[in-house]
Amino acid sequence: MQVALITDLGAITDECARVAESIGISLKVLPPDSGGWQNASLILLGEDVREAPATDHANRILVVLDGDEPSSAWKRAAHLGVEQLAVLPSAAEWLSGRMIAAVEPPVAPGVTVGVVAGCGGAGASVLACALARRAGPDVSTVLVDADPLGGGLDLVLGAEQVPGPRWADLSASRGQLRPSTLSQALPRHDGLAILSWGRDDILDLDPDVFDDFLAAAGQAFELVIVDLPRHAPPQWTRRCHHVLLVSPARVRSAVAASQVAKRLSQSHPDVRLVVRDTGAGGLDAELLAESIGLDLAGSIRDDRGLSAAVDRGEGIPGGARLGKLVDRLLGEWVE
Structure with missing residues (x-):
C-alpha cells in the first residue's frame, strides 16, 4: 500500500514528504491530471488541483499550507468532493496518523494489562x-516499563545490555509510531519485546508519547504488559x-495499598488485588x-531465590510462574 500526493507545488510536496519520512512511509508524487494513483490507499490533493481524480476513492485529503483562509480551503475541498482537510505544518501529526492508518489498516487491539505496586x-x-x-x-507480547523511578524492568529480566530504543529515543522522535516499525525496532530478550529506560535518562514521560x-x-x-507507577495519571x-494492584500481606503495606486502590478505582472499573x-x-x-475493597x-x-537471581543479573527464568496465578490470568486475557 502507498500514499499518493497529486500536486505540482514544491512547498506542498516538501511538507507532505517531511511527514511521510518521519514515519517511514513512501510518498508517490504525481502531477495533476496524471494517472498512477489508482493503487494508492490514501490520496493527498495539493491546493493546486482543480479537478479531483475520477474515482469514488473515499480516502482523500486536501492539503493546504498555513496562511490560507479556512473558509476558502473548505470551499475548495467541497468543490473537489473531499471531506477532509489538512493544513500543514500545523496538522502534521494528524496527517501522519492518517497515513499510518492507510498503509497499516487498524486491527482489533491487543489486551493491555497494567500492574501497579501498592507500596x-x-x-x-x-x-x-x-x-x-x-x-x-x-502470544506476541511487549513488556513496558512506565515507571522512571522503578529501577528498570530490563534489569529484572537481565536484559539491560540488549541494544535498541528506550523511552528517551521515542520521546525525541518526530511523528506517530507505526505498529510494524515498533514491533521490529524494540529491544528483544529471549523473543520478548521490551521498552524500558536508559540508565542516563532523566525524564518525565510525556503523556502524548505514552498514548x-x-x-x-x-x-x-x-x-501489552505495563508496569505502571503508583502516581500514574488516571x-x-x-x-x-x-x-492488577500488588500488595505484600503485611499491615503497613495493606494501608498503603488501600490508598492506591482508591485512586485506581476512580479511573478504572476492573482493578483486582494480587497478594x-x-x-x-x-x-x-x-x-x-x-x-x-x-x-x-x-x-x-x-520467592527469595527468584529475588536473588534478579540481584545477580540472571533475570527471571522463562518458566517462572509465581504459582498458578500467572497461568490462570493469562488464560483469562488471551486465547
Whole structure:
C-alpha cells in the first residue's frame, strides 16, 4: 500500500514528504491530471488541483499550507468532493496518523494489562515480568516499563545490555509510531519485546508519547504488559483493559495499598488485588482484599531465590510462574 500526493507545488510536496519520512512511509508524487494513483490507499490533493481524480476513492485529503483562509480551503475541498482537510505544518501529526492508518489498516487491539505496586517493593515489577515471560512463547507480547523511578524492568529480566530504543529515543522522535516499525525496532530478550529506560535518562514521560506508544503497541502485539507507577495519571490507567494492584500481606503495606486502590478505582472499573504471600505472620489474602475493597485476583509466593537471581543479573527464568496465578490470568486475557 502507498500514499499518493497529486500536486505540482514544491512547498506542498516538501511538507507532505517531511511527514511521510518521519514515519517511514513512501510518498508517490504525481502531477495533476496524471494517472498512477489508482493503487494508492490514501490520496493527498495539493491546493493546486482543480479537478479531483475520477474515482469514488473515499480516502482523500486536501492539503493546504498555513496562511490560507479556512473558509476558502473548505470551499475548495467541497468543490473537489473531499471531506477532509489538512493544513500543514500545523496538522502534521494528524496527517501522519492518517497515513499510518492507510498503509497499516487498524486491527482489533491487543489486551493491555497494567500492574501497579501498592507500596515500594511490593513485587509488581516481578509479576509484570513473569506475566510477559510466560506469555511470550505463545502470544506476541511487549513488556513496558512506565515507571522512571522503578529501577528498570530490563534489569529484572537481565536484559539491560540488549541494544535498541528506550523511552528517551521515542520521546525525541518526530511523528506517530507505526505498529510494524515498533514491533521490529524494540529491544528483544529471549523473543520478548521490551521498552524500558536508559540508565542516563532523566525524564518525565510525556503523556502524548505514552498514548501514541500504547496505541501502536496495541496494534502490533496481542498482549501489552505495563508496569505502571503508583502516581500514574488516571488516563494511563484507563488505557488498560485490566489493572492488577500488588500488595505484600503485611499491615503497613495493606494501608498503603488501600490508598492506591482508591485512586485506581476512580479511573478504572476492573482493578483486582494480587497478594504477595510473605509467609508466617502474613495477613489472609481474602481478608486483605476485603479490607482494601478490591476483588482478589490471587496470590503469589514470596520467592527469595527468584529475588536473588534478579540481584545477580540472571533475570527471571522463562518458566517462572509465581504459582498458578500467572497461568490462570493469562488464560483469562488471551486465547
